[in-house]
Amino acid sequence: MSHGKEGLRRRAYLLLEHPGTGPRLARVLDVALILLIIANVIAVALETVPRIYATHHASFRAFDTISVAIFSVEYMLRVWASAEREPRLPPWRARLRYMRSPMALIDLGAVLPFFIGLLFTSNLQMLRILRLFRIYKLTRYSPALSVLISVIREEAGALVAAFSILTILLVFAATGAYLVEHEAQPSEFGSIPAAMWWALVTLTTVGYGDVTPITPLGKVFGGFITVLGVGMAALPAGIIASGLADHLHRRRDQLRNEFRLALEDGKIDLEEGRQIERLRRELGISRDIAHAILSEVRLRQVPRGECCCPACGHVFDSRKLASVRSAEPSKPGLQRIHDKPEGR
Template sequence: MRERIRSIVEINDNKASKIFGIFIQVLILISIVTFTIETLPNLKPETRSILYIIEVFSVIVFTIEYLLRIYVTDKKLKFIFSFYGIIDLLAFLPFYLSFGVDLRSLRALRFLRLFRILKLVRYNRAMNHFASAIKSAKEEIFLFLFITVILIYFAAVGIYYFENKAQPENFASIFDSLWWAIVTLTTVGYGDVYPITVGGKVFTFFILLIGLGIVAIPTGIITAALTRSVDKK
C-alpha cells in the first residue's frame, strides 16, 4: 500500500500519478482565483460562503497530500524541512492558525496562501527546468546582483552631486537619490523625480544606457542556463 501511494503522490509516468498531479495543479489555481475574488469589496454572503467551502476543500486536500508525502518518504525529517516540504506546509497552515483567533490580527497570514503557487513547481517540468537553470547559474546571478547594487549606489551618489543644489527637496541626501537610481537603472522611470541640470541630464543618459544592459544581462544568463538544462535533460 505504501509503495502504491508513493507511485501516485510522487511524480511518475503512470496514469494515476498524472491524474493526481493535474488535480492538484487545478486545485491550486482554483484556490488562487478564490483568494483573488475574496479581495473584491461588497461580495454577497452567498458568494463568500461558496469561496469558504472551496477554501476548506482545498485545505483538506493539501493537508492529506502533505501527510501522505510524509508517510511514503523514507527520510521524513529531511522532507519536512526541505523546500517542497515547507511550501506544502505553508499551503494550508495559515488556515488552521486562524481558528479561535481574531482573523483581523492574522490577516497577514492569509498572504501565505500565495505559497500554493510555488507548489506548481513540483508538477511542472518547465518550472523544474527553470529551477535547475537558476541553480546552475547562481554564481553568475549573484555576481550580477552584486554589480547591480554597486551601480545603483554609484548612480545615487552621482545624481546627488549633480542635482542636490538645484532640487534639494528631491535629492536631499544619497538615501533620497537611491529611489531615482533604482527606477532609472531598472528603466521604470516613473517621472516623479528627474534631473533638471545639464550635468544631471548627461549623467542620466549614461545611467539609462547602463540600465538597458542591466535588463538584458540576466535574460542572457538565464537563457543560457535554460538551454544547458534542456540539453542535459
C-alpha cells in the same frame, strides 16, 4: 504485516511522486490536484472583491477548509511515503530530509496560513492573501517551472555576482545624482536614499519620468547612467537564458544516452521503453523532440553483424570497418581492413 505496510507505502510513493508510471488513478489524482490549486488561487482573488466576498463568504470559508484538509492529507502522505525515496537511509532520516526540501516546504506553506488563522485572528486579510502561495504547488506539476528553479539554483553564484554589481551601481548612481542635483531639487535629490528611487528606475530602464535631472551636469550624468543601465539590467536575464539553454541541452543529452544504451542490442524492449518514457516525462521533453532524438541516435548507430570481402572471402566485423573508415580516410575501407588483419 511489515511487508504489507511497505508495499502500501511504495504504492503511495508511486501514486504521488511518479504519476506518469502509475495506474490511471495516479494521473486522475494529478489532474485533480492541479485543478484544486487553480481553484484556490481564483477563490483567493475573488475574495478581495468586497461585494463577492460579502455575499459568498460562507462558501469561501467552506471551500478553504476542504482544500486545506486535502492538502494536509497530501502533505502527510508525501512525508510518510518519502521513505521510499532513499531506501538506504532509516525512514525517519529520509522523511526529515524530504521535509527540508523546497517542494515539501511549499506544500507546508500552502496549509500554514489556515492553521495560523485559527490561532491568531488579528490580520485575517493578510492570511487570506498568503494563501496565494499555493500557486507555487504547481511547480511540482510543471516541468517548465522545475527547469527554471533548477537553472536558478545552478546559476546562483553568477546571479549573486550580477546583483552585487547592480547594487554597487545603484549606490554610485544615487550618490552622483545627489551631488549634482540636490541643490536644484532638494525634495527629490535631498539625500542619497531619496535619490535611490531615481537611480533604481534609471538602472532598470523603467524610467517613470516622475523624477528627472534638470541641471546640465545632472542630465549628462543621467544619460551615462541610462546607457550603463541598458547593459547591466539585462545581465541577470542573460545569465538565466544561457543557463536555461545549457540545462535543456544536458537534459536532451541524458535522454540521448538512454536511447543509445537501449539500442545496444538493436531494439528497445518493453521495459526499456517504459524507463525511457518515465525519464522523458521527468525531464519535461516533448514526444516530438524525443522522436527526433531517437531518429538521430538510430542514424548514427553503427550496424552490427559480419561482412564478407567479395575479393578474398575474409569475414570481419562491420563496426571495425566503420571505425577504420573514420580513422584512415586515404584508403578504401576493405583495403585498410586487409592491411590490419587480426589472427590471420
